[in-house]
Amino acid sequence: xxxxxxxxxxxxxxxxxxxxxxxxxxxxxxxxxxxxxxxxxxxxxxxxxxxxxxxxxxxxxxxxxxxxxxxxxxxxxxxxxxxxxxxxxxxxxxxxxxxxxxxxxxxxx
Numbered sequence: 713x714x715x716x717x718x719x720x721x722x723x724x725x726x727x728x729x730x731x732x733x734x735x736x737x738x739x740x741x742x743x744x745x746x747x748x749x750x751x752x753x754x755x756x757x758x759x760x761x762x763x764x765x766x767x768x769x770x771x772x773x774x775x776x777x778x779x780x781x782x783x784x785x786x787x788x789x790x791x792x793x794x795x796x797x798x799x800x801x802x803x804x805x806x807x808x809x810x811x812x813x814x815x816x817x818x819x820x821x
Contacts, residue, residue, distance in 0.1 A: 731795050732760040758795035765800045 785798035
């Protein structure tokens with residue numbers, strides 16, 4: 713008998729959804745909407761779907777843009793911390809400066 717394997721986020725799926733929607737057991741419009749709704753209700757406004765960052769406007773102040781967050785995300789790998797615009801910005805900056813790769817960020821409403 714082998715140990716049962718699961719992703720570290722699997723325990724929290726029913727409560728707050730998943731940080732990265734590629735981990736959803738079924739990817740459909742309903743599953744994506746349900747995951748975003750769960751996260752929104754718990755004030756998790758950032759969610760990945762692979763390398764894409766989705767942000768849902770919370771229509772209220774949240775403590776996501778403090779000096780602590782800047783320090784937490786600066787230089788960290790994208791998946792070391794929960795999804796955040798700072799992770800995306802740091803990743804884009806590193807790819808541009810260190811890897812000398814052109815970057816494009818699309819912001820859509």
